[in-house]
Amino acid sequence: MPRPTRFARLLACGAAAAALMLPGLTFAEPSPAITAGAAMTTQAQSAPLIPRDALFGNPTRAAGQISPDGQWLSWLAPKDGVLNIWVAPADNPDAARAMTNATDRPIRQHFWSPDSRAVMYIQDKGGDENFLLYRVDVTSGAETTVTPFENTRVQLVGGSTTIKDKLLLGLNNRDPQWHDVYLLDITTGELELVLENNAYAGFMADDSLTLRMAMQQNEAGGTDYFRVTDNAVEETPFETTAMEDSLSTAPAGYTTDGTTLYWLDSRNRNTAALYAQDTATGERRLIAENDKADIGSTLRDPVTGEVEAYAVNYLTTEWTATDPETRASLDWLDQRLDGDFGVNSRTDDDSVWIVWNDPLTKPVATYIYDRAASTLTPFYVSRPELEGMPLQVMHPVEIASRDGLILPSYLTLPPGSDADGNGKPDKPVPMVLLVHGGPWARDGYGFNSAHQLLANRGYAVLSVNFRGSTGFGKDFINAGNKQWGLKMHDDLIDATQWAIDQGIAQADKVAIMGGSYGGYATLAGLTFTPEAFACGVDIVGPSNLETLLSTIPPYWAPLVKTFHERMGNPNTEEGLALLRAASPLYKADKIVKPLLIAQGANDPRVKQAESDQIVNAMKSAGVPVTYVLYPDEGHGFARPENSIAFYAIAENFLAECIGGRAEPLGDALEPSSAEIVEGEDHVKGLTAALGG
Template identity: 70%
Template sequence: MTRTAANLVSHVPLIPREVLYGNPEKSGGKLSPDGQWLSWMAPLDGVMNVFLAPYAEPDQARAMTRATDRPIPQYFWAPDSSALLYIQDKAGDENYLLYKVDLASGEESCLTPFENTRVRVVGSSETIRDKLLVGLNNRDPMWHDVWLLDLTTGDLTIVLENNEWAGFEADDSLTLRWAIRQNEAGGTDMHQITDGVIAPTPCEVVDMDDALTTGTDGYTTDGSTLYWLDSRGRDTAALYAEDVATGTRTLIAEDPRADIGGTMRHTKTGEVQAWSVTYLRTEWHCIDHGIKASLDWLRDQLDGDFGVMSRTDDDRKWLVWNDPLTAPIRCFIYDRELDSLSLFYVTKPALEDAPLQPMACVEIPARDGLTLPGYLTLPADAKDPVPLVLLVHGGPWARDGYGFNRAHQWLANRGYGVLSVNFRGSTGFGKHFTNAGNRQWSKAMHDDLLDAVDWAVAQGHADLDKVAIMGGSYGGYATLVGLTYTPDVFACGIDIVGPSNLETLLETIPPYWAPMVKQFHDRMGDPTTPEGLQLLKDCSPIHKADKIVKPLLIGQGANDPRVKQSESDQIVAAMQGHGIPVTYVLFPDEGHGFHRPENNIAFNAVVEGFLATVLGGRAEPLGEALAKSTAQILTGEDMVQGLG
């Protein structure tokens, strides 16, 4: 007999939502290129900001930014170590502007002071330290013009007015070398640029099947070698080095299980020193003997997984992240000359003694023979089948990975098993795996999720009658598909910023995605053809809202530029039109996901009550979670334990 989820973990200390989903004490550590400074993210009046301290005196910290509303999502160092740079949007609209904080004066300025503009970094340089190439779509929201940005003066000089190109590749001299656009087949055409002139015919043509797994991967500093990640003529993307003068390519790395992922490059020459591949877990392979010696030494010192997150120009100092897997992630300062390792920070010290559970790597057979890599976390001491949450990643052209996962830990602590599966269409496992998801939304992609549930039940991990489906973006769509196309499989669903109508989704994509829209049409369904339009209709949960018979919780950001609020409004209205109850939570100051911690915590508080109501797990009392957030419960308050 299956014990209730709450009873299963009643002896296990409850990990507060605030600890898992609140701000880390520190995160995002970086070394200045000259090695004189340490920087990191930390809360300032409850909002994540950038801090700075001398390398020799890490305790002498000062805040360099003063964000008061939304956390700063990303920051980096100016190449000459004179300033910190960061991007920020407004209320989740993803119109990111670039800001600079001068180290000497502390003065903060916006380097791209335009409205409704999204900045892109097109190129940076080892030899030109005070300038960047940036893309700006302030002239036309669909196209990013290329500008040379002087980081000292803030001056912008136009390099190329763009009316047709989806992207560019530059070399270390900040010279544009490639212009890239989508071709009629849904792949990409790559045109060489010589002396500022774009060749009229493409030098490289990538078919649609290879479009997500093939592209340039940067030049060496002297411009003599161009690296490629390329799946043409093979399945998984391999790493190649091309001699620019002769065009000769040399294979550097390949793996039949997965695409080549990250590389470590020489900080001065830009030559590849090591490369990684991630099938179930990430494996690093070294070309450079010095890098190998350092990584081998670190492997002997650290438990669990680790990686290099920042390096100085002279490569003598590294910041190293370490994931012990059942303890919080920590960051170390590594002096390569001295072979010394010192703790810089622990991201969440409150998790040091928390009952975190191990994550297992699994391989799940799909009904057609495809192998689906995945990750399973079970509650403490789980010996019998338990209620399961199938956690579906977004994208769908993305992937789940191994390591500390706060959603897995949170849900396992509440008494649920958690399964994340890389369904077909996910990236990283070769082009055939990705392309197997083409035009299979709600079809074979959903079958993979059903096969994952059947596997978990057959393995004795899950209770067949107590399986929830939950996810964000594509994962939210998969949730709606689960409750409409297979209404008897899942006990409930949690849709976070998921599309309900693929027609309107494609009609309202951000304008800067338009240059690559053929990819969406080829992989989802082409609304410009009768057959494609019908496919989109057939795959849209909005047309099957009357089939929903299990409880549904929806979370949405009002400013989402990718999946508009109307996507959630539509399915809610359709359900209400059929007299079907639904719980709908709206955040007026969020976009594609919930980035303010107080909003994330509030939504998860609702999720806990919702799952406890349906699956019987335990829930931390609601407390002040909703009051501290901007959450608006538009309907269905009475369906969630602790709300009504």
């Protein structure tokens, strides 16, 4: 698709590769009082406390965009305490008005219609991930539900730079397993069926909104790619991947004229390279490659769809421009911006970019870059309240696993703990091992709210790209196949031991924490290696891999082979035994360290039963646990009131366990929906906060 930066990342929902990923958490305002555990360093105790709402509450502004015609600016900002879409004329940003009226769940992403006449967004209900598409007319302010269906999840199949009043959508309202393709008239809302789908996991179109490709998982767990002609799918695939390439090879879109198809491709190699394929002859041309990391993303010309630059993200992100004018612009920005930067949005004529800038130890800022005038105008700072706060440097590090695999990782230290700035504290400190979700995802370099909060509370924070993480080549991904609770877990243990051996972490004061797969890793850490961690915090983590796979959402069914090949096939005796052996549920009686569990009741990925069953098993074994349930949330927390309630509990839990500082709970739970199902007496102040 010619403009992936504007459309694809906003509406492409439900990829199996991100099946267990945890959405970002948001948080609200804490009490000013502080409690501190004995393990706190003097320097960390004296550092100003960063309020939770400054890191995790509603941003002042976020997700800035410019309309394709350059006439409008848009962004997300609070209205009556809930994130909504705001719009202003590009030549008068102060004349902003709220375009939406969300009153419960925040709107977290939006995009412009190609004709610049409307802003559009997706929203689900209570975290159920049945995302519907909405349109708001910029002139009249009228809002319409573009996909007015129940239990339906919209996908964007195609957008166009030349057909500005249409989009191709995928809708699974007929059969929850399959997305039929419809042509949407953005102005009238009319939906015209293009292709009824009963076999394919996804589709790709060109700029003429003509379907060109269908994707289907094959028996090996890879992907078959079929040409589509006159809305009919050919019988024989023109490209195919094996399972080993399924998470590192994918088409990256057509040029506007449809003559070139780009691929990010790891076939016959390790890391994914960028190729251009002639759609008529099938001939492929190598554009870029890197021996340490995959080519991760591209910057494309808004009109032609041709690649102008590409990015490689090993420890940090590095952009390389293939187009001279783009290179000049990136160089110009690099000279004026500290830290990392990227492009949020562009006009169709490519004259104006909306650029984000992460200075790493300052709040993220967004600018309006006029390429013709060579001006960089401040747009907004997302969290101005972080100005002057003791934000800490994130250190990229390489850690060797016991079998020699290099694990790209990120370390943040408490304020004042590293006098010479060499990335090691002057003496060991308590540590939180913060494990990413996915597991087919990755941690990255840059401002990280969780790192900053935990470091500010007195902890070293270590995030590890364990085997199975994406972005480092297919060998690294496939080293994690069927290694849940085995070598994937060993990597986390090895990284923890590295931190202890390096004098970073106190051996008896390491907590493990994470969401989704990171929640699973927490449960695995406390069951498989019960003495390795002082405590754990599990957010929406699966406890039983057998029941996890039996309850996946129906729209993931076309991709289920990936799960079976990478985790274990429950339909075979060997696979079922592997899944059960890797399930913390069956070893719940081995837990001897404090555990905090948080769960969204509407989670479609990791069902509430995953947390319920391990809590019940721990109760039966007489093992204490604290369990917090959110009846209006899904896979993670969208509402700031719920997030702040969770983190208020979590930091008091960690302070008791490994000795950092924490703010008393106070009334943090009152505005939230948090229900303490079990163990309120195991967290300091929790009983009192509940009125007990």
